[in-house]
Amino acid sequence: MxxxxxxxxxxxxxxxxxxxxxxxxxxxxxxxxxxxxxxxxxxxxxxxxxxxxxxxxxxxxxxxxxxxxxxxxRLGALIQDTEHSLALVECSVDEDNCHLSPACRFNSIASEALQAFLKSLDNYxxxxxxxxxxxxxxxxxxxxxxxxx
Missing domain, CATH: 1.10.10.10 (Winged helix-like DNA-binding domain superfamily/Winged helix DNA-binding domain)
Structure with missing residues (x-):
């Protein structure tokens, strides 16, 4: 990121x-x-x-x-407010662009990691x-x- x-x-x-x-x-x-x-x-x-x-x-x-x-x-909130897109992978923005989307778990794992990142920043x-x-x-x-x- x-x-x-x-x-x-x-x-x-x-x-x-x-x-x-x-x-x-x-x-x-x-x-x-x-x-x-x-x-x-x-x-x-x-x-x-x-x-x-x-x-x-x-x-x-x-x-x-x-x-x-x-x-x-809070730094996490500031980053959420100022970043246009926090999508870590393309399929989180456009699922139709990936043939694996219906079966792939990476999008949800990346989303979980992003939430942990922002939560950690919100400690500051x-x-x-x-x-x-x-x-x-x-x-x-x-x-x-x-x-x-």
Whole structure:
């Protein structure tokens, strides 16, 4: 299984905002700090806002902040919310494409494994990712002089 760039960026945004606390930040700032596409990050933030993870306020004094406490953001749920498809095998999406589907158990075994994976991730929250070394690195990134539009 490979998580998409969308989920990767979602985690980065949430970690950045968790470190910022009550201080608002912008998409441009986060994009510059992580050296990622501002346009792609806009889509990520829009979805995180729609899902209730991020508060996005427009205007001169606007910006982004976490809408929920880091302790309440379960990693398994976040991954389920941000991944378009968690299908591990093609036949879980299109049974008609496999001649073995009616007799094969692999789809159900893979589904069981996926549920165990997500359940394991749900034992952890965004707060669990925010260890001192991570916070230090995020703060170092903020001090780097990067032009932000």
């Amino acid at each position: 490979h998580l998409t760039r969308f989920t990767d960026y979602s985690l980065r945004v949430l970690m950045y905002l968790a470190d910022a606390g009550d201080e608002r930040t912008t998409i441009a700032e986060i994009a510059a700090r992580f050296s990622v596409s501002r346009n792609h990050l806009m889509k990520v933030v829009q979805e995180l806002s729609r899902l209730g993870y991020v508060c996005a306020i427009r205007g001169k004094h606007g910006g982004l902040s976490l809408k929920r406490a880091p302790e309440s953001i 929250t965004l707060a669990d990712l925010m260890v001192p070394d991570c916070r230090t690195r995020l703060r170092e990134m903020k001090r780097i002089n990067v032009h932000v539009e």
